[in-house]
Amino acid sequence: MTTRTTNPAARTVLVTGAGRGIGLAITQRMSEAGWTVYATARSESALARLNAMTNVIGVPLDITDRDAIATLPQHLPSTLDAVVNNAGIIVSGPVEGLSIDNLSKQLDVNVVSQIAVTQAVLPALRAGHGRVVFISSVSGLITTPGTGAYSASKYAIESLADALRMELRPWKIPVSLIEPGPIKTDMWDGMLDDYDAMTAQLSDEVRELYAAHLTGSRTLLGRMQKFAADPKRVTKAVHHALTSSRPKRRYILDTASRAQKLAVGITPTAFTDRILAAATT
Numbered sequence: 001m002t003t004r005t006t007n008p009a010a011r012t013v014l015v016t017g018a019g020r021g022i023g024l025a026i027t028q029r030m031s032e033a034g035w036t037v038y039a040t041a042r043s044e045s046a047l048a049r050l051n052a053m054t055n056v057i058g059v060p061l062d063i064t065d066r067d068a069i070a071t072l073p074q075h076l077p078s079t080l081d082a083v084v085n086n087a088g089i090i091v092s093g094p095v096e097g098l099s100i101d102n103l104s105k106q107l108d109v110n111v112v113s114q115i116a117v118t119q120a121v122l123p124a125l126r127a128g129h130g131r132v133v134f135i136s137s138v139s140g141l142i143t144t145p146g147t148g149a150y151s152a153s154k155y156a157i158e159s160l161a162d163a164l165r166m167e168l169r170p171w172k173i174p175v176s177l178i179e180p181g182p183i184k185t186d187m188w189d190g191m192l193d194d195y196d197a198m199t200a201q202l203s204d205e206v207r208e209l210y211a212a213h214l215t216g217s218r219t220l221l222g223r224m225q226k227f228a229a230d231p232k233r234v235t236k237a238v239h240h241a242l243t244s245s246r247p248k249r250r251y252i253l254d255t256a257s258r259a260q261k262l263a264v265g266i267t268p269t270a271f272t273d274r275i276l277a278a279a280t281t
């Protein structure tokens, strides 16, 4: 791997959702590499923990707060080497039963607000010949029953990132998508509790109609939880995207995800529909 040779101490990155999970792991990895990390979080306690770390500056930010986005550049240096759009949520459930407010929130946090953050820092990135990274997901390549809202958000960010990468060519600003499979964070640790809460919120009618699917999906989630990988798998890819002279456009991080993408690409939709539907009933 070829790395940029300039002094890492002078390098700066904004990481959103850095208080825990993958965002915290990225913050640790890049600060240990000597970068100055502007690490956003929502709670006072997370910001205090971030500020106590070497080379880390905590920035209070709810990415859905448009006023806060407008003032974000005031908390950052005028030149930036990178932004890592990491903050995200997962809304699950059958499409027929999705609360429209939750669907809107899913798309706001995982798509619209990530673009709002990116727009806000692009002048600083342009000034710093910087890079843009989005933490997408294998769910941005493959849709499974019960995760339509989350997949829609990740497909959307894949598409926006692809457009952005082509549009930013004149300024040589690379845009990378990281596409992890399951990673061991709060997102997976709390998955079954969140799933049960989602099920409880469904109307009686939808819960009855989708009873087999809801039970099957819960069983599958429990199995997948055991395969969740260490966040280091993601941080290694992010480090490459930020430091390599040839950052990849896409980082698929494991063989299972690569195989799933290939299988979905070459298999007739009717066949994959049958397989994926059967896996969740």
Ligand code: NAP
Residues within 6 Å of the ligand: 016, 017, 018, 019, 020, 021, 022, 023, 041, 042, 043, 046, 061, 062, 063, 064, 086, 087, 088, 089, 109, 135, 136, 137, 138, 179, 180, 181, 182, 183, 184, 185, 186, 187, 188, 228
């Ligand atoms: P996590 O442990 O649940 O952490 C989510 C992070 O996002 C938290 O720091 C949270 O902040 C922040 N966040 C949520 N809503 C926000 C908002 N409105 N404004 C600012 N920050 C907000 O999840 P994770 O697993 O680390 O996921 C991070 C990213 O990786 C997400 O984009 C996710 O889709 C993606 N991903 C995860 C996996 C996986 O299996 N874990 C796989 C593929 C992709 P608070 O602490 O304030 O809530």
